[in-house]
Amino acid sequence: MVDCSSNLQDLVDYIYNWTVTNNMKLNVTKCKEMILDFGRVKRNFPALLIENTEVKHVNSAQILGVTIQTKMNWNEHINKIVKKSGKRLYMLRLLRRANADIRMLSITFTTIIRPVLEYAWQVWHFNIPGYLSDDIERVVIQNAKELYKFAESESTMKDQAPSRYQSEVLK
Secondary structure (H helix, E strand, C coil): CCCCHHHHHHHHHHHHHHHHHCCCCCHHHHEEEEECCCCCCCCCCCCCECCCCCECCCCCCCECCEEEECCCCHHHHHHHHHHHHHHHHHHHHHHHHHCCHHHHHHHHHHHHHHHHHHHHHHHHHHHCCHHHHHHHHHHHHHHHHHHHHHHHHHHHHHHHHHCHHHHHHHC
């Protein structure tokens, strides 16, 4: 069996030395260690050290906006994007209350909410279980309902209330 722990520490030391050689400083407090081990028998690895400071071990890490977990499931990532898009859905409701037109609401959804739901989907979309896919779909449906409510109320108002032109003609 190969001793992976010494190889890992050697690699960390190499990276640290490279940063020093190139006049950079490695921020040890921002460095994290995440172990992906799919073996049946879990191995204990010694802590990695940078400048005699132990690197913090984590079970999940956010890399370029995508949350990766040690078990390689996407629950935490999906929960974050659903929560973030839910906050932005509130913005859509406020715009609707402020009587923004349907075009503005549609643009808001397309430019502010949808990118959150679709960011890096190529990485995680094909590996998520149905219940997580349902969570994302629920957000899209909520947005569609907000847009539909607005469109429905706008068309009802047009049908019921006479336009300024009609009011002038009827006088």
